[in-house]
Amino acid sequence: MTVFKSSRTGHHRTYAGLRMLAVLAAKNLTRYRRRTLITVSAIAFGVAIFIGMASMLDGLIAEGDRNLVRYETASAAITGTGYWDEREQYPLDITVADVDAVVSALEDGDIAAAPRVGFRGELIVHYDPYPEDGSVHLNMYGIDPERDARVFHLADALIEGQFLDPGEHGILISAWLAERLGAEVGYPVTITTRTRDGFHQILDMDIVGIYETPNPTVDRSAIYMPLDIADFYLEMRGAVTAIHLALPEPVPGAADLQPVRAALERAGVNLTESPAAGDGGPQSSAIELLSFDEMTAEFAAAMELQDAAFAVVLLLLGVIAVVGISNTMLMAVLEREREIGMMRALGMRNGEIRSMFVFESAGIGLIGAAIGLLLGAALVWYLTAHGIDYSAVLADVEMDFRFDGVLYGVWSPRTMITAAVGAAVLAGAVALLPVRRILRRGISDSLRQH
Amino acid sequence: MQYLRIARRKAWRIGLLVALAALVAPSAFALSADEIIERMEDNQTHPTSYIEGEMVITDRFGDRVSTFFAHTEGDDRFLVEFTSRDEEGQRVLRRNDDLYLYYPDARETIRLTGSALRDSLLGSDISYEDMTGGRGLAEDYKFELLGEETVDDRRCYKIELTARGTNVAYPKQIYWVDSEDFVLRKSEQYARAGRKLKVTEVLETMEQDGYIFPARIRITDQTRRSSGTEMILHQVDIGVDLPRGVFSLEQLTW
Numbered sequence: 001m002t003v004f005k006s007s008r009t010g011h012h013r014t015y016a017g018l019r020m021l022a023v024l025a026a027k028n029l030t031r032y033r034r035r036t037l038i039t040v041s042a043i044a045f046g047v048a049i050f051i052g053m054a055s056m057l058d059g060l061i062a063e064g065d066r067n068l069v070r071y072e073t074a075s076a077a078i079t080g081t082g083y084w085d086e087r088e089q090y091p092l093d094i095t096v097a098d099v100d101a102v103v104s105a106l107e108d109g110d111i112a113a114a115p116r117v118g119f120r121g122e123l124i125v126h127y128d129p130y131p132e133d134g135s136v137h138l139n140m141y142g143i144d145p146e147r148d149a150r151v152f153h154l155a156d157a158l159i160e161g162q163f164l165d166p167g168e169h170g171i172l173i174s175a176w177l178a179e180r181l182g183a184e185v186g187y188p189v190t191i192t193t194r195t196r197d198g199f200h201q202i203l204d205m206d207i208v209g210i211y212e213t214p215n216p217t218v219d220r221s222a223i224y225m226p227l228d229i230a231d232f233y234l235e236m237r238g239a240v241t242a243i244h245l246a247l248p249e250p251v252p253g254a255a256d257l258q259p260v261r262a263a264l265e266r267a268g269v270n271l272t273e274s275p276a277a278g279d280g281g282p283q284s285s286a287i288e289l290l291s292f293d294e295m296t297a298e299f300a301a302a303m304e305l306q307d308a309a310f311a312v313v314l315l316l317l318g319v320i321a322v323v324g325i326s327n328t329m330l331m332a333v334l335e336r337e338r339e340i341g342m343m344r345a346l347g348m349r350n351g352e353i354r355s356m357f358v359f360e361s362a363g364i365g366l367i368g369a370a371i372g373l374l375l376g377a378a379l380v381w382y383l384t385a386h387g388i389d390y391s392a393v394l395a396d397v398e399m400d401f402r403f404d405g406v407l408y409g410v411w412s413p414r415t416m417i418t419a420a421v422g423a424a425v426l427a428g429a430v431a432l433l434p435v436r437r438i439l440r441r442g443i444s445d446s447l448r449q450h
Numbered sequence: 451m452q453y454l455r456i457a458r459r460k461a462w463r464i465g466l467l468v469a470l471a472a473l474v475a476p477s478a479f480a481l482s483a484d485e486i487i488e489r490m491e492d493n494q495t496h497p498t499s500y501i502e503g504e505m506v507i508t509d510r511f512g513d514r515v516s517t518f519f520a521h522t523e524g525d526d527r528f529l530v531e532f533t534s535r536d537e538e539g540q541r542v543l544r545r546n547d548d549l550y551l552y553y554p555d556a557r558e559t560i561r562l563t564g565s566a567l568r569d570s571l572l573g574s575d576i577s578y579e580d581m582t583g584g585r586g587l588a589e590d591y592k593f594e595l596l597g598e599e600t601v602d603d604r605r606c607y608k609i610e611l612t613a614r615g616t617n618v619a620y621p622k623q624i625y626w627v628d629s630e631d632f633v634l635r636k637s638e639q640y641a642r643a644g645r646k647l648k649v650t651e652v653l654e655t656m657e658q659d660g661y662i663f664p665a666r667i668r669i670t671d672q673t674r675r676s677s678g679t680e681m682i683l684h685q686v687d688i689g690v691d692l693p694r695g696v697f698s699l700e701q702l703t704w
Contacts, residue, residue, distance in 0.1 A: 120565065200620060
C-alpha cells in the first residue's frame with residue numbers, strides 16, 4: 001500500500017515536472033524567435049520537398065503502368081509458351097495457333113480479347129511525296145481493328161485520318177514518326193520484313209491514320225496494320241503472337257485471372273497446350289496466360305532501379321534537412337551553455353535539462369512538419385492538377401519511362417504523414433547530442449562561457 | 451556429169467552430217483540447269499585463297515569505302531578483316547554454318563544467330579545471312595533453265611532458282627550464267643510476294659590459276675532508290691598456305 005502511494009506521488013511529481021519542462025521549452029521557442037523561425041522554415045521546406053518528390057515518383061510509376069496497360073500489354077495476355085522471354089526478337093514461330101477457339105472462349109466469358117501479331121520490319125519512304133528518301137526499323141503489329149479497340153486505347157489516340165479497316169492495305173503511324181518522316185495521311189510506304197518461315201517479304205501500304213499516345217515507347221517505335229493483312233503477308237496461317245485481355249482492375253496488376261482460366265477451361269482450351277489444329281492449319285503449340293506483373297517484370301525491375309536512384313535523392317534531401325536542423329539546434333544549445341550551467345547550479349537535473357531541450361527541438365520539428373505538410377499538400381495538389389511538363393527536355397531522349405513528358409503527381413497520405421512525423425521525431429532527437437556534450441562539462445566551466 | 455555426181459554425193463553427205471548433228475547436239479552438248487550451276491560454283495570455289503578488296507557503300511549521304519582482306523577455304527570457311535579506319539580490326543569469321551563477329555573496341559566476339567543474321571554488313575546491301583550461303587545451291591534450291599539471254603554482250607543461261615524449303619532468305623532467284631566461261635553475270639533476288647528485292651550485277655571478272663570469277667559486283671536494293679554496294683577485289687591469290695589456325699575462335703580475338 002505504501003509502495004503504491006509512493007509510486008502515485010512519484011508519478012504525479014514526474015508528470016508535473018514534465019509539464020513544467022514542456023512549458024519552459026515552449027517559452028524558449030518564443031524567446032528565440034529568429035532561431036525558431038529559421039529552423040521551422042528549414043524543416044517545413046525539407047518536408048514539403050520530400051512530399052513533392054515522393055508524389056512525383058509515385059506518379060511516374062502510376063503513369064508508366066497505366067500506359068503499359070493501355071497501349072502495350074493490357075491487363076493480361078495469352079502467348080505461346082516462352083514467347084514473352086523472346087519478345088524482343090519478335091519471333092513468329094512461338095504463337096497462339098487456334099486463335100478463334102481462345103478468343104471465342106474468352107468472349108463467351110465476357111472477357112474482351114485482342115489478338116495481335118508483333119513483328120520487326122523496315123519502313124521505307126521515298127522522295128516525293130516525302131521530303132527525302134529514308135528508312136527506319138520499327139516494331140509492327142497486325143491488329144484486329146474492332147477487337148483491339150475494346151482492349152487498348154489506340155483507337156482513341158487517333159488524331160488524323162481513320163482507324164484501320166480489315167483487308168485494307170493501310171497503316172497507322174505516330175505523329176512523332178510522321179513529323180520526322182514528313183508523312184501525311186494518304187502517303188505510300190514500303191515495308192520490308194520476313195515471313196514466319198524466314199523469307200524476305202515486301203508490303204506496299206498507305207498511311208491511313210496518325211495517332212498520338214502518352215506512351216513515348218509506342219509512339220517512337222510502333223506502327224499498326226490490319227491483322228488479316230499481316231497474316232497474309234507474313235504467312236502466319238491464322239496464328240498470332242499474343243492475345244491481349246482487358247480485365248476489370250482498380251490499378252494495373254490487380255486483375256483477377258481466375259475468370260480467364262475458368263472461361264478457357266469451360267471451352268476446353270488447355271493453358272498448357274492449345275487445341276490441336278487440322279492438317280494444313282496452324283500448328284498446335286503450348287500457350288500460357290501471363291499477368292500484367294509477369295509481362296512487366298523487366299520494366300518493374302528497371303523502375304526499381306530508378307526507385308533506388310530516387311530513394312537516394314530523397315535520402316540526400318533527408319540528410320540535408322537533418323544536418324540543417326542539427327546545425328541550428330547545435331548552435332541553439334551551444335549558445336545557451338551558460339544558461340544550462342545556471343540551471344544545473346540551481347539544482348536542475350541533467351535528465352530534466354535533456355528533456356527540456358528535446359521538447360524544445362521536437363516543438364520546432366512539430367511546427368516545421370505541420371507547415372511542411374501544408375506546403376507539401378499544396379505542392380501535391382498542383383502536381384496532380386497540372387503536372388510538370390518535361391516534354392521539351394525529353395523530346396528526343398531515349399528512355400524506358402512510359403510517360404510523354406508531363407509528369408503528374410499522386411496523393412499518398414501515408415508518405416505525407418511519415419515525412420511529417422519523421423521530421424518532428426528527428427528534430428527532437430538531434431538536440432540530444434549537443435546537450436549531452438555540454439552536460440559532460442563541469443558546471444563552473446559552463447558558467448564561464450560567454 | 452561425173453563432176454555433178456560427185457557434187458551431189460558430197461552435198462548428200464554434208465546434209466546427212468548436219469541432220470545427225472542437229473539430232474545429236476541437244477543431248478550431247480546442252481547442259482542442264484543443275485550442271486550449269488555446278489560449273490558456276492566450281493568456278494567460284496577455291497581450295498584456299500587470300501583476297502584483298504574494298505566495299506563501296508552508296509546511300510543518300512554519298513559513298514563510303516571499307517577496305518578488307520580475307521582468307522578463304524572451300525565454300526564454307528572464311529575470315530574477313532576490315533582495314534579501313536572506321537572499321538579497323540573488325541572481323542567476320544565463318545566456320546561452316548556459324549558466323550562470328552569480333553569488335554576490337556569492345557574486345558567482344560558475338561555469334562550471330564536468328565534475326566541478328568538479317569542485319570546488314572556495315573550498312574551495306576549485303577546481310578550477314580547472305581554471307582552464310584554457298585554450301586551448294588542445290589541443297590537449298592531447285593533449278594529450272596528458262597532459256598538464254600544476253601547480258602552485257604555475253605550470252606548467258608537464264609536459270610530460275612526456287613527454294614526447296616524454308617531455311618533460305620529468298621524464295622526465288624534468277625541467275626544469268628555466262629554460257630562460255632560459266633561466270634555468274636547477273637542475279638535477281640525476289641521477295642515472297644514476287645517483288646524484286648535485290649539485283650546483283652557482275653561488272654568485271656578476274657582469271658587466276660584457271661578459275662574465272664567475279665571481281666567487281668554491284669548489289670542494288672530495289673526497295674531503295676539511292677543505295678547500292680559495290681564489292682571490288684583487287685588481289686586474289688589462289689592455293690595459298692593459310693596462316694595456322696586462321697579460322698579458330700582464338701585467332702579471331704587475337
